[in-house]
Amino acid sequence: MAEAWDFLRTDKMPHIWCPGCGHGVMMNALLRTMAKLDVNKDDICVVSGIGCASRLPGYLDFNTLHTTHGRALAFATGIKLANPRLKVIVVSGDGDATAIGGNHLIHAARRNMDITLICMNNNIYGMTNGQYSPMTPTSMLATTAPYGNLERNFDLCKLVEGCGANYVARATAAHPRNISQYIEYALTHKGFQFVEVMTQCPTYYGRRNKLGGPVEMINSLKQNTILNTAAAKLPPEKLEGKIQIGEFVKKEELTYLDRFDAMVDRITGGVKP
Amino acid sequence: MADRLRLMQGNEACALAAAMAGVRFFAGYPITPSTEIAEQMSEMLPKLGGKFIQMEDEIASMAAIVGASLAGMKSMTATSGPGFSLKQENIGFATFTEVPCVVVNVQRTGPSTGLPTNTAQGDMMQAKYGSHGDIPAIALYPSTVPEIFDMTIKAINISEMLRQPVILLMDEIIAHMREKILVPTQEEVDKMLVSRPKPAKGIDKYLPYDASMSDVPPLAAYGEGYRFHVTGLYHDATGFPTSKPAEVDAKIRRIHRKVNNVVDDITFLRYDQMDDAEYAIVSCGSTARSARRAVVLAREKGIKVGSLQLKTIWPFPEAKVSEVCSKVKKVIVPEMNMGQMVHEVERVAKGRCKVVPYNRVDGEPLTPEEILETLAKEVAW
Known part of the structure; x- marks a missing residue:
């Protein structure tokens, strides 16, 4: 039985993430889940784009690909279609997945492509020193929003749900067990599986917005979130300012590959090409 | 023989040649005057054990063929001027990460949207200099329908042989023209084919960019058990990022040298x-x-x-x-x-x-x- 440690390329450490960054919590949860599922390393392919989060595949002992900014899902689509035996996981940051990669995100979800996407949302472009992203809440500060962000941010889970994904869930770096639980579901089901993980960026987002250090930011992730099943029992006024975490969509609709295989059967009369 | 003698459109000849040469993955986006290539591939590939997908944009279709090629499939896309512009970043990525694939650019009149159904030869410099940084470009350019068939196979072969993208440039009038062609048999095509260099079976440690034996290092496919890393950052023999001046210098010089070494073989x-x-x-x-x-x-x-x-x-x-x-x-x-x-x-x-x-x-x-x-x-x- 493998342990999380066995999936790391320890010779590629130390990682590039700042002290107090939340991305490592996600990576830890991901690897523990893989250990629990006893995955075969050769069958896993992890793809990323550009940004802090996108350095993650380099630390993992799988088939790994660090692509261009925003395009990870499109590369991953090619990999999955060329070799459906591979379990393809995309890891991204919020800028990568929702801004430059927004088009690929909505279409991968719409196709119900057999890919797991884990988006580490720290509300900021960290690698380029703290510009606002589509996930930066309105009026928060960033290096390119020195007077406060004018834009509204996505509710990413609602976006992906609207696009038709089979699975949509959200956890935070303050809820590692939830991350593991959701990733476990995602990795054991077909179709587009989406897990948003809210992470803290104390270096750029936290410092500029005076949100405190990593400890304070993790505490606020705990305090400002509520499990969706608990939220359902509360009146709307009690949910003001709270971000819901939990599993929002659990469907088992036909996936892109289900439909593709059925089409091939239909046009070839079941004779495998 | 009679059924092999055909009146065929240039784009059709390109698609047929690609399928006969073993291309099994095609990702595209509709654009005149290259669309017939995507249409033909969407019909042929599922019956041949391959995959066709129409992606959400030109960038994505370029990305998808690179992904599919890394998973071991011969891959191709086709586009025209505006799409060729959009694909450039990922063409650079494929060149730098040394992933074989073929990009067909059926040229139309530019700049910008230009004249979508008129002919021009305005993308010749873009084929070489379109992507940022120094990339060693390879571009083939047929003038007849039989040449399109032949050069499509050559483009695929060169791309596999050198582990890098090859651009197939066409003119709108050749792509849309119908002309007589004697289609070779599958057996004849098979004899022409070249495959990418693969790592020897049973090796302990696979280094995806180890050029100690050849300027074209062997390329494993994802899922074959080698678990290698590919990045668009400068990388050493292992595939992991480096910024050491000697390794940076060696990498960029090698990818140019691997093309320069074979100029005579790829000059037609x-x-x-x-x-x-x-x-x-x-x-x-x-x-x-x-x-x-x-x-x-x-x-x-x-x-x-x-x-x-x-x-x-x-x-x-x-x-x-x-x-x-x-x-x-x-x-x-x-x-x-x-x-x-x-x-x-x-x-x-x-x-x-x-x-x-x-x-x-x-x-x-x-x-x-x-x-x-x-x-x-x-x-x-």
């Missing part, structure tokens, strides 16, 4: 009546057809002229063009652009002969008569 030319020529027409694509006709017309008038068609434009066939420039008085370079290839010819001529541009930029084909007229003026001068 056609000479017409060049033996005794005092004048030469150097051209490519559909313009080369007009050049060949212009040669016939000029010879009837007693002008000793020949034609050199560049079927490979990148790397530029310097030695062969230089040889022509050393033998003739003048070289005419007719192009359907504001003057692109003429600069390369001038560079190579080094003042040994006069290099005369002729440019047609109104979206209409460049005719033999125009070339003849240009030539006649130069002869009389």
Whole structure:
């Protein structure tokens, strides 16, 4: 039985993430889940784009690909279609997945492509020193929003749900067990599986917005979130300012590959090409 | 034999050649005048055990073919000017990470949206310089439907042999023209095919960029058990990022060297009546057809002229063009652009002969008569 440690390329450490960054919590949860599922390393392919989060595949002992900014899902689509035996996981940051990669995100979800996407949302472009992203809440500060962000941010889970994904869930770096639980579901089901993980960026987002250090930011992730099943029992006024975490969509609709295989059967009369 | 003799459109010939040469993954996005290639592939590939997908945009279709190639499938996409512009970043990624794939660019009149269904040759420099950084470009350029079939197979072979993208440039008029072609049998095509270098079976440690044995390192596929890393950052032999000056220098020089090493093998030319020529027409694509006709017309008038068609434009066939420039008085370079290839010819001529541009930029084909007229003026001068 493998342990999380066995999936790391320890010779590629130390990682590039700042002290107090939340991305490592996600990576830890991901690897523990893989250990629990006893995955075969050769069958896993992890793809990323550009940004802090996108350095993650380099630390993992799988088939790994660090692509261009925003395009990870499109590369991953090619990999999955060329070799459906591979379990393809995309890891991204919020800028990568929702801004430059927004088009690929909505279409991968719409196709119900057999890919797991884990988006580490720290509300900021960290690698380029703290510009606002589509996930930066309105009026928060960033290096390119020195007077406060004018834009509204996505509710990413609602976006992906609207696009038709089979699975949509959200956890935070303050809820590692939830991350593991959701990733476990995602990795054991077909179709587009989406897990948003809210992470803290104390270096750029936290410092500029005076949100405190990593400890304070993790505490606020705990305090400002509520499990969706608990939220359902509360009146709307009690949910003001709270971000819901939990599993929002659990469907088992036909996936892109289900439909593709059925089409091939239909046009070839079941004779495998 | 009879059913192999076909009247076929250029785009169709490209798609059929790709399928017969083993391309099993095609990702595309609708764009005139290349769309027929995607349409043909969507019909053929699922029946051949391959995959076709229409992606959400041009960038995604380029990304998808690189992903599929890394998973071991021969991969291709097709586009035209605006799409070719959008694909450039990922073409650079594939070149730098050394992933084989073929990008067909059926040129239409630019800039911008331009004239979507008219012909032009405006993307020749983009094929070489379109992506940022120094990338060693390879671009092939057929002039007839049978040549499209042949050059498509060559593009796939070169891409596999060198682990890098190959651009297949076409002119709208050739892509949409129907012409007679004798389609080779699958057996004949199979004999032509080259596969990417693969790591030896049972090795302990696979290094995806280990160039100690060859400038083209073996390429494993994802899922074969090697678990390697690919990144668009500068990388060492292991595939992991490096910023050590010596390793950076070695990487960029090697990917250029691997192309330069084989220039003779990937240079395809056609000479017409060049033996005794005092004048030469150097051209490519559909313009080369007009050049060949212009040669016939000029010879009837007693002008000793020949034609050199560049079927490979990148790397530029310097030695062969230089040889022509050393033998003739003048070289005419007719192009359907504001003057692109003429600069390369001038560079190579080094003042040994006069290099005369002729440019047609109104979206209409460049005719033999125009070339003849240009030539006649130069002869009389």
